[in-house]
Amino acid sequence: MALSSKIMEQIDAAVGAFEQVRRNFETDASILQERLLTNADLKKLILSLKWRAKEPSHLREKLTRKANEAIGSGKSFDITPENLFDHIPDLAGVRLLHLHMRQLEKIHPLIIKVLQDEGYVLKGRKQEAKTWDPEYAEMLKSLGLKVTQDQSFYTSVHYIIKQNRTTPRLCELQVRTLAEEIWGEVSHTINYPNETDSVACREQIKVLARLVSGCSRLVDSIVLSYEDHCRRANRSAGKRPPRNGKR
Secondary structure (H helix, E strand, C coil), X not given: CCXXXXXXXXXXXXXXXXXXXXXXXXXXXXXHHHHHHCCHHHHHHCCEEEEEECCHHHHHHHHHHHHHHHHHCCCXXXXXXXXXXXXXXXXXXXXXXXXXXXXXXXXXXXXXXXXXXXXCEECCCCCEEECCCHHHHHHHHHCCCEEECCCCCCCEEEEEEEXXXXXXXXXXXXXXXXXXXXXXXXXXXXXXXXXXXXXXXXXXHHHHHHHHHHHHXXXXXXXXXXXXXXXXXXXXXXXXXXXXXXX
């Protein structure tokens, strides 16, 4: 859909406003990553941690998509340079990868502790967890997370974070398993910046999501089985079970 010159100018102005302060977003994401790594218990559970600030070209594509969606649904496109930072929460982002889903029962409270100790502010009453798996949805709800079913069939927890109460800048922390990251990278390859129109690819990415969920579930089962085996073996030997930070 061709956008009007007025909307294109609005998008250009919003992207320009971001470009002027992009370095600040880079700093925000980098500092958040460092703060997370300072917690020794959380660090033991992390497989990978990386940060980035959104590329201006990617922001332009995102705003263009949002403008088309708004017009297509009969609404006005209302993102401006003045409200951009409130409307787009992932201008800076940190992604934390861990091994298996049950680790979230430890990871989530540790993340909250780091944020509270460092003076960060979480946007919204509850942070969002996306999943299509009913069993994982129950576990995520028990952690106090707002659970939604994502139509793209993936599982991830998103925290929208502010450096403090006065800054307008937001940073998105995504937490997901290594298996879910595989799905995310494949989906990003075929669906970004524009969703594929291949029916076969769309169906296959749904199948991949189910395989990834099965993989995460299997890893959970293996870890639980191993921990049970260690407990039984140590009871038989009269020893205390070993402590492993990743379990």
